[in-house]
Amino acid sequence: MSLKVIQPGLSTSIQDLGRPGYFHLGIPIGGAMDRFALRVANMLVGNPEGAAGLEVVFMGPEIVFEKDALVAVTGADLPAKVDGKPQEGWTAFEVKAGQTLKFDFLKSGARAYIAISGGIDTPPALGSRSTYPIGALGGIEGRNVQAGDVIPLGEAEMIEPGLNVPKELRRLPDNPAELRVLPGLYWHRLTPAAQEGFFDDDWTVALEADRMGYRFKGGKPLEFVGREQPFGAGADPSNIVDGCYSYGSIQVPGGLEPIVLHRDAVSGGGYFTLGAIISADMDLIGQLQPHTPVKFRKVGMDEALKARSDRKKMLAAVRAHLG
C-alpha cells in the first residue's frame, strides 16, 4: 500500500536518521536536517523514531493516500489539509484511503516533516532510506520525490489519532536566530580582530542554503594571520592542504562568506574551518529561511555538552508526554 505523489512541492525528499559509517569515502550521514522534528513526527503516528518520512522544503506536496493512515506534520509551520479540511501541526490526524493531503503556504521555519504510520518503505541503501542525490543513493532511485511517484509504506501498528505535542515541547529558531559555535579546527588562522568580529557581526542566511550547507552573508571579511602558505595548500590564505570537514564546521572561502556544512556535507576540501556549530544547534539550521538574521555565539565545550544534554532531556520529555 502506498502514497501517490500528485505534486512534489519544491524539494521534497525521503529522509530518516541517516547512514553513518561512510564519510571516509565521501558519503555523508545525510538524513533529516531537523532530526528532533522527524523523531517527534514518527512518535506521534506510532512509528519507531528513525522511520523514514518526507522532508519538505518551503512548499508542501500534494499526495493521495491509497490506504488509511495516521499522519503528523512537525518542524516548520506548514498548515496541512485533508480534502481541504485544515489539520493541526505537531498532531496525529487520520487520512482515509482516497483522500488528498495538501498544504497551505509556509508560515514559519523552513522544513516540515511528514510522518505516515508504517513509515516509508523504499529500499535502503547502505543501511538508510535517506536521499543523497549527489551519490544517487536512497529515496526513489536516489533522487528527490517527483510527480507520479508511488511511495511504498510499511506495515503500521495502528494507534489512535489525536496525540499532540504542546508548544513548549517544540523547537524552532528565534529571530534573530542564535547559533552556538565551538571555536577550533583552524581557528588560529584568524587574527584576534577577525575572531572577535565573526561573533560581533550581524549575519543573514544567504540564498545558497541547502542540505549540503548553509551560506551566510553580511559580516565583515575575515583577516588571516600572515604566513607563507604550506606546500600543497594553495595560494589563498583561506586554503589548507585538503583535509576532513566536520559536520557543522564553518568554512569561509576567501574569508568572505561563512558556510556551515550540514547533513549532506562534502567530507573534505581545501578551505580552513574556524570551528563548528555545536551538535545541539544543528537542527535549528534546517529551519532557517534565506534572509533570516543570525548571530553566532562563542561557547566552550562544557556549554556545548550541556546544550546537548538539554536537547536529550527535551526529547525524553516528548516521549514521556506521549506515553
Add this chain to the structure above:
Amino acid sequence: MKTRYTYGGDEHIYVEMDDEMSLDAFFKSLSMSNAVREAKIEGVTEICPANASFQVRFDPDVIAPKAMLKKVQELEHKAGDAEKRLKTRIIEIPVYYQDPWTHETLMRFRERHQDPSGTDLDYAARINGFDSAKAFIEAHHAQPWFVSMVGFVAGLPFLYQLVERDKQLQVPKYLRPRTDTPKQTVGYGGCFSCVYSVRGAGGYQMFGVTPMPIFDPEQKQSYLRDFMVFFKPGDIVKWKPIDREEYDRILGEVEADTYVPRIAEVDFDLEAFNADMPGTNAKLMEALNVA
C-alpha cells in the same frame, strides 16, 4: 612535523600531522588513524583519514570529548613506530586528455578562471614552466600517483604524485568554483590530482576525462561488485593517455559491463621510495606489464 589536536564541535576530534603535504605526513596520518580503528574505542562512529590529517567522529554521550582526545593522543607513538610499508595495488587509469566534454565545460565557465584566454591545460603548463600543454601532460602521466585521500563527494580520490617536491606540479583552483563538472573528469588543484566520481560542482582545473566509472551505487562493473566505491587511500595510480578511438572502445566495454581495469598487487615502502624514487616507480609500473 608537529601533530596538532583540536575539536570539531562536540562530536569530532581533528588531528593534523603537518600543515604541509608530504608522503611522510600521509603515512603518519594513515597509521595513526588505523591505530585508532584497531583500538576499537567505544563511542567512535567514523574515522576519516585525509592527506596529512585525519578526523574521528564520536558520540559524546558515550565518551566525553576530553577522554576521547586523550585516547587518541595516546596512540600517536604507535604511528611513529609503524612501518611505512603498504601492501597495495597499482591501477592503470585511462585518461583522454583534452577531451571535447571538459573542453566544452571549461569554456562555459571561462570567466571564473585565472586565464580566460586559454584552456586549463595551457594555463597549468605555463605556470609550471612547460613550453606546451603536451609537455605538461607528459609530466602528469609519466610517473605514478598515490591516493592520499578519498572524499569530498562519493568516492572521489585525491592523488599525490610520486616525485621529488621540486618536480611536483602545482596549480591554483578556479577563482570561483564551477557549478558543473563532467563525470569522471581528471582534475587538478594545489598539488593534488583528482577524479570527479560524479557530475557536479568543482573548483579544480580540468585536464581530461576517464571512461572508467569509479563510483556506482548499482555496482554493475565487475570491479565495483564488492563495493560501490573503487578507490581507497594507499592505492597507486598510473595514468595512461588514450585517444578518442580507445576512449570509445573502453566506453563500449563499460556499457556492456565487461571492462576490466589493469591492476597489479604491489608493495610500497616509503623508505625505499625516498632512497630511490625513479627505481621504485619503475618497479611499480613494471608490475602493470604482467597484470
